[in-house]
Amino acid sequence: MPDYNYIQEVNTQYTFMKVNFTPSEELTLTPDFYSSIVRHGSELITVLNGEGNYKYVSDSISTEMGYMPEDLLGTPVLDLVHPEDRPTLRGELFKLLYGAEKQISLPPFRYKAKNGKWHWLSCVSTSMLDNPHVRGIVTNSRDITSKMEALRQKRESQAYYKALFFNNPDLVFTLTINGQVEACNDAVVAIAGYTREDFPESHFGDFVLPEYRVETFEAFNKALAGQSCTFETCIRHHNGTKRHLSATLVPVVLEGRVLAVQCIAKDSTNEKEAGLLVKAQAQKLHNILESMMEGFFALDRAWRYSFGNTVFANFLGRSLDDLMHRNIWEEYPYLIDTQFQQKCFEVAKTKKASQFDEYFPKINTILRMTLSPFADGILVSFVDITEQLAAQEELRKLSLVASKTTNGVIITNNQLEIEWVNEAFSNVTGYTLEEVAGMRPSDFLANSDIDPRELAWVREQLAMGVPMRKEMLSHKKNGEMIWADVTISPIANDKGQIEKHVYIHTDITERKLDQEQLLKTTEHLYHQNQDLQQFNYIVSHNLRAPVANLIGLSSVLQKLDPNSARFMQGVQNLETCARRLDDVISDLNKILAVRSANLQAAHEMVSLSEVAIEVVHSLQHLLNLSGGRVVLNLKEDDLLFANRAYIYSILHNLVSNAIKYKSAHCDLLIELNSVRIKNSLQLSIKDNGSGMDLEVVKPHLFQLYKRFHSGPDGKGIGLYLVKMQMNAIGGEIEVESKPEQGTTFTLYFKHAAYGQ
Amino acid sequence: MVSKVYIIDDDDISIYLTSLVLEEAGFAHEICAYTSADDALADLPLTAHAPLPDVILLDLNMPVKSGWDFLDTLRPHEEALKGKLDVFILTSSIAVSDKDQSQAYPLVRGFLHKPLDEESLAYISRARNGRA
Structure with a gap:
């Protein structure tokens, strides 16, 4: 802010001189002439005295500034100068006042009109202080306000443009109509990575990525046609990276011609990448949610x-x-x-x-x-x-079933080691889960006489995933044995590997006992039935045969002459038939006696050797006839608790059979040998007789009325009775024989009576 | 009247009785009696061109080789013998199963119960004539 008082002070020091008008001789240059020109000329002319106060003001002041000349006379000129311009102007005035300069073109300054507006004035001041006619500083002023305004406006636009162009944070550059980069701002240099020197030679297309060129050239051509447009493009940075730009091309038009194309572009790389990132993240999130x-x-x-x-x-x-x-x-x-x-x-x-x-x-x-x-x-x-x-519920129910069922349940791992047993298993066997966990069921349940090979086979089957079901004797913890029905089911996982085995262990002891009872009953019934069949056979063959003969004979005899030899023979045959019928009936009686007596038969202590001696004695006459011999290798204590009559019958039958079927080639020898095995007695009756082909006869050997020798002897009841009697006293009979090599019958008496 | 009859039976009295009935009726020119199937088979001209018996009266229940065994032995010759030789079972058995079993043998023309009587003989004749 200029010091106004100081100017006032300085102004007072000036002494302005009055203009001295000398008239021209040729043009009658009268003072009035000059005065008129000065007064009424369009140019404003003022004269200042040595103090810088108005000494004269031409009339044009009123049109220019609105003042009347007399308003200003005597006032300091600097009062109406714009304070900002005052110091400069004061300096210039000093130069004139002190004779440093004779004439000065003052720099334009602002002068206040009467209405308060500032007018730009261009003045030329001439010192005429020495001129006695003037004695002042003459100033010619022209109002250049409009010119100055235009100039200011131009400067302003330039500043705007400059600001817009050079200081723009966005990329701003100018392209020639040929597409060359003519000028660019710092942002271009910074973002593209090229120096300014790189540009003038280059076509803008060189910087654009190939895939964006078409669109970019289209936009450029549009701009050349006078149309501005905005588009997205991508350039390659000097270092090779991509830069996404959002660009606007604006044609620079002057007088209808496009001079150049101005481009303003924004680096949208970050936004673009951020956009892509957001998109990728959204996709990722989507994928996560979808998966x-x-x-x-x-x-x-x-x-x-x-x-x-x-x-x-x-x-x-x-x-x-x-x-x-x-x-x-x-x-x-x-x-x-x-x-x-x-x-x-x-x-x-x-x-x-x-x-x-x-x-x-x-x-x-x-x-x-x-x-x-x-x-x-x-x-x-x-x-x-x-x-x-639902699965959980099912599992719950299943586990309820498994734990509450009356069947024992064992679950093992694939090594058959126990993982779990249910209550029922513990109740039945006496073993708790704690006691058996980790053990194999066969280790403590299986009977010791189970074949280890069978056990190995079972394990092999289980390993292959084959379910097993077996009835087996199991040990209880207290040593008792129970019959158990054991079902073992291998449980495979999704991959088909065996993971567990489930054993269902059912106590079937009662059923087994029932079964055994049933088996016995069945066997008994079978025997009964067999007996019935035998009886039926006896009736239809052996009983019927003599009867048929009797009928035949009696009817024939009626037709024969009672005095003829034929008649006599018929009568003899009739008697034979009647005897045979009697034999059959007595056989039946014997059989029925053994059958019905069976276990009720009176058992007593029987000495085997005593009975054998008796039998040999009774058959002595037959032995004598055939020249046979009996050797008894029996011991004193060969005692049996049995029905004596049966033992006698058995020995009698076997010895007499041996005599009956002696070999024709050698003398008969019969040996009786006894062997004691634990509490049972084994008696063999061996002969060197004609023997039998067992392959042929064995199926029928001990059957009733089966004979294996033709000829008159033998009715086929002896061995049948032997077998029945052996069974009745709890024994078995076996036979070995070969034709012409003799026969050995071996009797096994289960209930020998040693030490009793 | 047939030319030859075989009687196969282990029961001597039965043979006596049967022979007697056949003789009385004048049933055949020749009666051959065998007490075992093997004896009868030994006499039977299966391969030679000697004349076959017209009728065989066969007992079933015999030791060593039964009547059934005898029939089984003839199995391979059945085709050759059929029409030339008629077997009639003559048994004391009254079991129905025996009669059923006999029907499996094409040579068997009839099933007779002992004792042989005139009625049975008439049956044999009818059976034989019926075929002729």
Whole structure:
């Protein structure tokens, strides 16, 4: 701010001189002439005195500035000069006042008009202080306000342009109509990485990535046609990286011609990359949500669906597009007043996540739902656990069955080591889980006489996944034996590997005893039935044969002459037949006697050697006849607790058989040998007789009325009776024989009576 | 009247009785009696061109080789013998199963119960004539 007082002070020092008008001789240059020119000329002329005060002001002041000349006379000129211009002007005035300069073109300055407006004046001041006619400083002023205004405006636009062009943070550059980069700002240099020197030679297309060229050239051509346009492009940075630009081309038009194309571009690389990143992240998020096994959806604050994954869409059987922005409660009214809705409201209010299971009768489904709050609403993820719960329930029931069933249940690992047994197993066997865990069932259950090879085979089968079922004797903890029906089922995992074995161990002791009883009954019935068949056979053959003969003979005899030889023979035959009939009847009686007596037969202590001697004695005459011999190798203590008559009958039958079927080639020798084995007695009766082909006869050997020798002797009852009697006293009989090599019958008496 | 009859029976009295009935009825020119199946088989001209018996009266219940064994032995010759030789079972058995079993043998023309009587003989004749 210039010091106005100081100027005032300085002004007072000036002494302005009055203009002295001398008239021209040729043009009658009268003072009036000059005065008129000065007064009425368009140019403003003023004269200042030595103090810088107006001494004279031409009339044009009134038109130019609105003052009347007399208004200004005597006032300091600097008063009306713009304070900013005053110091400069004062300096110039000093130069004139002190004779440093004779004439000065003053720099333009602002002068205040009467209406208060500032006018720019261009003045030339001439010192005429020495001129006695003037004695002042004459100043010619021209109003250059409009010129100055234009100049100011031009400067201003230039500043704007410069600011816009050079100081723009965006890329600004000018392209010639040939596409060369004519000028560019620092941003271009910074973002493109090229120096200014690189540009003038280059075509802008050299910087644009090939895939963006078409679009970029189109935009440039549009600009050349006078149309500005905005587009996206991408250039290659000096270092090879990409730069995304959002560019606007503006044609520079002067007088209808395009001079150049101005380009303003924004580096959108970050936005672009950020955009891509956001997109990628969104995709990633989408992928995550899609890959979730759980259904997932989001509700906005107005309970409208704002997101959902495919699982969710599939669960509802609707498309996501269809669901979006629909209100969940309107779409699915059955959710209203559910725990789900209640929890939704709660989570929205408390902003605390919540998880719960709920059954939805409408869709017959149990869902495990997780509600989480988020900025724009609620996230819901859910899993259908209906099947899972059903499986759990089934498992619960199964485990209930397994633990409460009356069958013993054992679960082992694939090594057959016990992992679990149920209560019933413990109740039946006496073993608790603690006692047997880790053991193999066969180690403590199986009977010791089980074949290890069979056990190995069973294990092999189980390892192959073959289920087994077996009835076996099992040990109880207290040493008792029980019969168990054991079913072993291998349990394979998804890969087909055996993981576990389940044993169902059922106590079937009672059933087994019943079975044994039943077997005995069946056997008894079978024997009874066999007896009946035998009886039927006897009746139809052996009893009927003599009867048929009797009938035949009696009818024939009627027709024969009683005095003839034939008649006599017939009568003899009649008698023979009657005897045979009697024999059969007595045989039947013997059989029936053994049968009916059976176990009730009186048992007594029988000395085998005594009975043998008796038998040999009774058959002595037959032995004598055939020249046979009997050797008895029996001991004193060969005692049997049995029916004496049976023992006698058995020995008698076997010895007499031996005599009957002696060999024709050698003398008969019969040996009786006894062997004691534990508490049983084994007696063999060996002969060197004609023997038998056992392959042929064995099936019928001990059957009733089966004979293996033709000829008159033998009716086929002896061995049958022997067998029956042996069975009755609890013994077995076996036979060895070869034709012409003799026969050995071996009797096993189970109930020998040693030491009794 | 047939030319030759075989009687195969282990029961001597039965043979006596049967022979007697056949003789009285003048049933055959020749009666051959065998007490075992093997004896009868030994006499039977299966391969030679000697004349075969027209009728065989066969007992079933015999030791060593039964009537069934005898029939089984003839099995391979059945085709050759059929029409030339008629077997009639003559047994004391009254078991129905025996009669059923006999029907499996094509050579067996009839099943007779002992004792042989005139009625049985008439049956034999009818059976033989019926075929002729």
